[in-house]
Amino acid sequence: MQMAIARTSAAELQVLVEHPSEPAIREYATEVFGDRDRAAEWFYSEIPGLAFETSGALVTSADEESLRRVLKTLIQIDYGVCA
């Protein structure tokens, strides 16, 4: 049985966008995709919306802007926003 995952609020996401961190983004990805395995697969795949870069490489780059790119992509997936 799949465990219910608490949803990150918009206010929390706003704070996360301002101060992005890799662990928080990975946690949010788990929330968006429903489980850790699917989130992990997404991090290791080339994503068209990220110019075919892997989100995993971007979040480990320690570059705040790269972290923000991945986070915003996840938010767009979550809310159905056109990129």
Next chain:
Amino acid sequence: MPGVIRVYCIFNHGRAPNDSMGAHIAGGRWNPPGYPVLYTSSHLSLACLEKLIHLRLRYAWADLPGDLTSLMSTAPPSATRTLIIVAGKSSPYWTAGATNASCRIHQPASQARHPSAFCVTFKAVGNSAAVAQRFFDLRKSTCA
């Protein structure tokens, strides 16, 4: 049915269909961060495409969330290019016939590349709980 338009979007479980905060926080194709916009498509397949762009190329179908929700709204009979709708906080459904909202059409050049998409912009009206949604039918406007 004349005057009725059906729009689609796909969003994840736990998010409301008229929740525009995602675009407000992250920005989107036609809006920078800070502007609440609800993006919808004229067809479910287009809504899927918008989802697939964020997912793995080979296995995108497996990444799609299970929740596919379609939204429908009705257009005023005279409105062929624009539609104003109001969503009150108390109502989970979209309703037609905005009376206290102003509608200003804007069409950035970039929108012309995506004639099949729809864009709804929320705009607060005074202190009212209601929000105005500007609805822009790009397909019709580009064909006009």
